Amino acid sequence: IRRLQSEVDRLTVELSSTSEAASQLSDRVAMLEGRLAESEEKFTDVRNELLDRQQREDRLREAQGLFLPSEGEVFVTGNRFVLRLFGLTFESGSTEILEEHHSLLMKVQRVITTFAGASVRIEGHTDAQGGEESNQRLSQRRAIAVREHLLARIPIPSSRVEALGLGEAQPIGSNETEEGRARNRRIEVVITLLGR
Numbered sequence: 001i002r003r004l005q006s007e008v009d010r011l012t013v014e015l016s017s018t019s020e021a022a023s024q025l026s027d028r029v030a031m032l033e034g035r036l037a038e039s040e041e042k043f044t045d046v047r048n049e050l051l052d053r054q055q056r057e058d059r060l061r062e063a064q065g066l067f068l069p070s071e072g073e074v075f076v077t078g079n080r081f082v083l084r085l086f087g088l089t090f091e092s093g094s095t096e097i098l099e100e101h102h103s104l105l106m107k108v109q110r111v112i113t114t115f116a117g118a119s120v121r122i123e124g125h126t127d128a129q130g131g132e133e134s135n136q137r138l139s140q141r142r143a144i145a146v147r148e149h150l151l152a153r154i155p156i157p158s159s160r161v162e163a164l165g166l167g168e169a170q171p172i173g174s175n176e177t178e179e180g181r182a183r184n185r186r187i188e189v190v191i192t193l194l195g196r
Helices: 002-066 099-113 132-151 178-184
Strands: 072-077 080-085 119-125 161-165 186-192
Touching: 002 072, 002 080, 002 099, 080 099, 099 132, 099 186, 119 132, 132 161, 132 186
Parallel strands: 119 161
Antiparallel strands: 072 080, 080 186, 119 186
16 A cells, blocks of 8 residues: 555656646647747738739739820839829810820720729829919819719729819929920829728
């Protein structure tokens, strides 16, 4: 009986020690599982960001391929996708969209429809000839004309498309040359991307 009691005591001590080791291992496993979950989450975030970036670059290349240099340029700045249209011109003082520009605006429609849920801002710009106030009003009316043209052809909520006239406030060329003034007279379609 004494021998058996001694064996029981030894096994009890051994069991206590083993239980403590098992508890420590369990804590270590829980910690490692937590780190693994964090790593998996970071990996998923990085992968999604890379996929978003790849998709954005694919869209950029596709959009750039749509427009001739005389029609405009396409670029990304931050989370904004910008279509800078030089080929969309108006008669002096007019806001009427000429029929010859409908094919250019169809390309714009095509780009906008690839960004489901994105907000769109149509910006009108002028050169510095004429009065600043009248240029601002003219650029606003032209931006509205483009907005209305696009909304009539694209099935998106009008609340997602804004028209903004900036007049001569944001030149990208010299107002001292005809070439610079022609670059300044433009419509820009700014698509604000969702997410990052």
